[in-house]
Amino acid sequence: MPNDWWRNAVIYxxxxxxxxxxxxxxMGDLPGITGRLPVLAELGVDAVWLSPFYPSPQRDAGYDVADYRSVDPRFGDLGDADKLIAEAHNLGLRFIVDLVPNHTSSEHAWFQAALTAAPGSPERERYIFRDGKGPDGAEPPNSWTSVFGGSAWERTPDGQWYLHLFDVTQPDLNWSNPGVREEFVSILRFWLDRGVDGFRVDVAHGLVKEETLADWTTPSAILGGLEPVGPPPPMWDQEGVHEIYREWRRVLDEYPGGRILVAEAWVQPAERLARYVRPDEMHQAFNFEYLDAPWSAAALRKVIETTLAANDAVGATTTWVLSNHDVVRHATRLGFPVGTARMPGIGAGDPQPDTGLGLRRARAATLQMLALPGSAYLYQGEELGLPEHTTMPDDVRQDPAWHRSGHAERGRDGCRVPIPWEADAPSYGFGPTDASWLPQPAVWAEYALDRQQGVRGSTWELYRSALRLRREHGLGSGGAPAWQDAPDDVLAFRSGDVLVLTNFGADPVPLPAGARVLLTSEPLDAEGRVPVDVTVWAAL
Structure with a gap:
């Protein structure tokens, strides 16, 4: 396999x-994943990215790590992890794991030692402890807020405060401490030695804080990104993060086979995000600006052009994404009126999407994304057309965002519901019993894999066909799209010998004379025209 496989890979x-x-x-587990890997190979993806599976109290669904070198017993053990990695490789799939370096769990041995150590001790220097303000230190050290709501500081029994940009059980590490840097290099090597092909780096833009911890009064938003103009806030996108990733890149480059680093960095503008993927730093960074773009030909073309230009300037590929475990699924987001702001979760009492419209647009959006040059990420279940669970009872929600926001934000549970494999099986085939850590809606039966495999026009078969054609025509490998003349509400470009056309307008549009249809997100109309909210791939 080539070392630059990641440049046009589709990663699930x-x-x-x-x-x-x-x-x-x-609760899902590693043996369960291993047993279902052949389905992903059949789908046609190139690699799997596994969200956190480490020992954790699960206050933030595993993004609060207590031990970076083991497996949470809920999911299995290290032997199960080794079998999963080996089976992925046997099937020709690369295997990427999540790494959470901004913070640990408060149950991590380091933090427990810090709590019992004295202020100023080496144990406390691994985290960001500070004295409070006011005559008795009873006020937080600064005005920073947690992205999950409330203050970003928690006071300890001896009177000091520690920083947690996320949940109170997720204390931020002090990346100016050499011991922290050494520990994570060791963690990288531990998993590289076990055969992983790379790391998706959580909150990659947050590790380094501005030295003075200056006040910042703008409230943090959950995955809301940064303002595209002006200096970055003192807790995000600081210059020092790049030194860390240069060191990590040197480590990965020692290993054969093209091991990669992927940044989860909510950074704007595109030119600033591209700094994370310079030749001696990370290999990829998620294109959240594309994920956030409204369903509009002009808006999407602007994002595509801007991000491709920024990444081309540093010799990097662009990484496209429409859904993940932190945002409302795109089959639901696109069911709202164009221009609706991205929602931090949806509940039964909130405005509901047009489910049919959302799926129609989601299928069109996916075909557009998979034709763009670069790499693409898919989130489990989107190949089934899964919507968000928008009517989940509030009393079963587990996301800390729901609780820390004082129930103002529904949180991310709606996109994390166990996925359906078999329509008539217990828990829709998720497991051998009816147990499911979040409730599955009754509509899951119609989205189950066994209702879609081999069914012409199903979302599963659309994805499978798209991935096959993408590979056959080298759609992810080309240069910048060759934009075609089209009406304002149509986005059309050529990638090699393939025309990609998405109709955002109110009326059907014709294909060029001689175009041979390869794939459509929905059928063409009786006159062979492209209907509204449909993407077509056609050979020219």
Missing amino acids: QVYPRSFADADGDG
Whole structure:
């Protein structure tokens, strides 16, 4: 396999709690994932990215790590991880794991030692402890807020405060401490030695804080990104993060086979995000500006052009994404009126999407994305057309965002519901019992894999055909799209010998004379025209 495989790879995100449950306890696990890997190979993806599976109290669904070198017993053990990695490789799939370096769990041995150590001790220097303000230190050290709501500081019994940009159980590490840097290089080597092909780096833009911890009064938003103009806030996108990733890149380059680093960095503008993927730093960075773009030909073309130009300037590929475990699924987002702001979760009492419209647009959006040059990420279940669970009872929600926001934000549970494999099986085939850590809606039956495999026009078959044609025509490998003349509400470009056309307008549009249709997100009309909210791939 080539070392630059990642430049045009399609990578499938597995959220371990919700993919497949082998033992029937209602929680997904590593043996369950291993058993379902052949389906992903059949789908045609190139790699799997596994969200956190490490020992954790699960206050933030595993993004609160207590031990970076082991497996949470809920999911299995290290032997199960080795079998999963080996089976992926046997099937020709690369295997990427999540790494969470901005913070640990408060149950991590380092933080427990810090709590019992004195202020100023080496144990506390691994985290960001500070004295409070005011005559008795009873006020937080600064005005920073947690992205999950409330203050970003928590006071300890001895009177000091520690920083947590996320949940109170997720204390931020001090990346100016050499011991922290050494530890994570060791963690990288531990998993590289076990055969992983790379790391998706959580909150990659957050590791380094501005030295003075200056006040910042703008509230943090959950995955809201950064303002595209002006200096970055003192807790995000600081210059020092790049030194860390240069060191990590040197480590990965020691290993054969093209091991990669992928940045989850909510950074704007595109030119600033591209700094994370310079030749001696990371290989990829998620294109959240594309994910956030409204359903509009002009808006999407602007994002595509801007991000391709920024990444081309540093010799990097662009990485496209429409859904993940942190945002409302795109089959639901696109069911709202164009221009609706991205929602931090949807509940039964909130405005509901047009489900049919959302799926129609989601299928069109996916065909457009998979034709763009670069790499693409898929989130488990989108190949089934899964919508968000928008009517989940509030009393079963587990996302800390729901609780820390004082129930103002529904949080991310709606996109994390265990996925359906078999329409008539217990828990829709998620596991051998009816147990499911989040409730599955009754509509899951109609989206189940066994209702879609071999069914012409199903979303599963659309994805499978798209991935096959993408490979056959080299759609991810070309240069910048060759834009075609089209009406304002149509986005049309050529990638090699393939025309990609998406109709955002109100009326059907004709294809060029001689175009041979390869794939459509929905059927053409009786006159062979492209209907509204449809993408077509056609050979020219």
